[in-house]
Amino acid sequence: MLNYVIKRLLVSVFVVLGVTVVIFSLVHLSPGDPVRMMAGIDASDEDVEALRDKLGMNDPLIVQYFRYLNDLVHLDLGQSIISNKNIADEIFTRFRNTAELAVMGMLVSAVFGILIGTIAAVNRNRWLDKTLMSLSITGISVPSFLLALLLILFFVSKLSLLPASGRSGSPFTAEGFRYIILPALTLGISGMASVARLTRSSVVSVLNEEFVMTLKAKGLQRKLILFKHVLRNASLPILTMIGIDFGYLLGGAVVTETIFAWPGIGKYAMDAINNNDFPAVQGSVLILSMMFMLINLVVDLLYGVLDPRVSLE
């Protein structure tokens, strides 16, 4: 297993290098001049040129790329063109906020998704199953901006129970927790619906396998069969889905973060893209792709833990 991890990490270095080339080319080839954005339409060409020179943006692209790579090797993601702030610091703070939201969202989708899916599978083809599955189709179909507004309308405008936006310190405090509930629900509900559907089909197919019949014949309790044997066997595709979902959530849900004014990395990357703040775009995309790779690795490792038949070599 250690060999496998080392091999994967080594391959990741090349993937990261590839990511830097792709993202560097993309941001520099896309239209929009960050200095022009900062200076405004009416700024004179001389002002814009002077600032471009100062920021080293008039150097050949290849020179800029190697300068970027050199900084990267020294763990320096550079400074934002717009705010002069250190990008690594900015990303760290935003990433922490996004991670809080992603973990909460994932908890909602995993816990409730698996629960609903299992209940539906056990009651397959009965009214409960049909109701739950229709609800989950609705959950998948409702776009997050609408869901977010509906939640705000209900919990904030009607009931005045929760705050509509912002982040108020750590979600492990009572006040902080109140602020994370609505964005986490928004993120969690659509994930929950897909997890529920996948869990249902997975559990149903495992329930039809012969070993389940054997277990029943042995006289094992129904709940024990379900939780100890069936769910464990059905868990691989569910885990893959949750892992991929979690990766996406860590990438920051721009819409959810925007509506709830959650200071996460998705909104940060989006602002950086809109302002053509090259270093900030490069920095955030790089960190996000690294996170994605890491999560994939962890999910692959978990396969081996959950199902000893899976060989990681």
Place this chain on the structure above:
Amino acid sequence: MRRKRSVSLLSLLLILAMCLTACSSNGGSGTADGEDGGYDDTITIDLDSEISNFDPAYLSGTSTSRVACFMMDHLCYMDHDGNIIPRIAESWAANEDATVWTFHLREDVKWHDGTPLVAADVKYNFDRIIDPEVAALRASDMACIESVEAPDDYTVVFNLNTPVAAFITKCLLINPGLLAQPAALEEYGDSYSDHVVGTGPYKLVEWVPGEKVVMEANPDFYLGEPATKYVEFRLIPDSMTALIELEQGNLDFLFNIPSSELAVFDSNEDIRLERARDFGVSWMFLNVAMEPCNDINVRKAIAHAIDYETIYETILVDYGVPADSYLPDHNWAYTPDTVQYTYDPDLARELLAEAGWTDTDGDGLVDKNGETMKLEIGCTSREADNRMLEAAQNYLRQVGIDVSMSLLESAAFNDRLAAQDFQAYVLTISQDSPEPALLIDFAYTSYAGYNKFGYNNPEVDELVLQANSSADQEVRKELYIQIQKLIKEDYVSLPFYSKYSQVGVSSKVEGFTHSAAIFNLEQVKVKK
């Protein structure tokens, strides 16, 4: 085992419910300590976009500028009507041809760290902005400054290389004219934004990127300590969410109002909409350096093809008031006495025919030498501009012009504008000052920053120079009237409307007067 599981699930739900109910009573903004006399100690205001940078040399964007003006001052100030009034400078005078400006400073102005502000500090700030090494964002706006002198501690003299009658509004009241403490600029360098030291009514407490900016009243403010102890700007990018926060009482002021939700202000007694006239105008510029608008008859045809009145009544009525010149009608230099672009589609067709554009193939679109007339109009994502342009597109189609709208995000729009690459484009300019130079000089002179439509009328340039050289407002008014007439006769831009400056205000707010010119909260209190 089963019982254990259901007990733990139940307790989880209970904890959740307790958290919800325990905290739900804690609504409203503001902190508990320091409240007095039934007033909240914090004014909360929305921010719709991230702060860029508080260094006056690189400060850009409306939101950033609004926040920065609480912490840093300009030499002078504008009152609610846009008149220039003393602030740090208590008096000033220009020489006869407006090339030497002398400012006398108050002697009781202190930086936030308690050190007194002296003329050398002002000189340092302006020297820094015009220093090419610094590459300040708006350095070229101050290109007229030849040198700055500080003959004594409380006198600053600006020597200009050209006469500028509107020197204060054009050069001092813009972002790079904000005064930052030289020692702080040197000490903190790139991280000055986290350690702003100005002379304004509020001091920076913290800027949490992506979340908020918190400021505390400056007890030594030279015009007296502000009435409310804290001001908090909260970043809420989504306008619907921000409106709900205002309704819930978590915001006291809301700038980013969703235009589709204005009716809420009529139905909710807890909030009100304050509306003031902005000094800017929304125009459609026709690029005279490109086909087909290089032909004045085509420009005239476009001008007469659009029914401005109907567009205003059906679309723009919530956004502003109609405009028919390059200055809004409440500007002191405005004249109604210009060529009027009346809606006359038949005249438009005749003018097109005169220019050689007729519908020869019966497809409803005019053509010339076998080519159909196509007009690409650039626009950013401003809702009012988009809707206005859609309507105009329809009217232009009726006289046979095939219009395509290019709705671009601002970076791409600015790029193409800088390259003067649009046949036509719509631009809405916000302007807080009634100084005509800020609209006319900045958009219609051959060298203007906003002139991305190839307009070059030497007569306009000459008149602008004359207007700049005179300090007499009556003389300047006459000159700007002539300029407006000239530009309008050239048919280079179509004025649509002059927008409102709007702010949503909680009814708990007292002592606030809204105007486009300034956003001043020094006397504002918020009832609990």
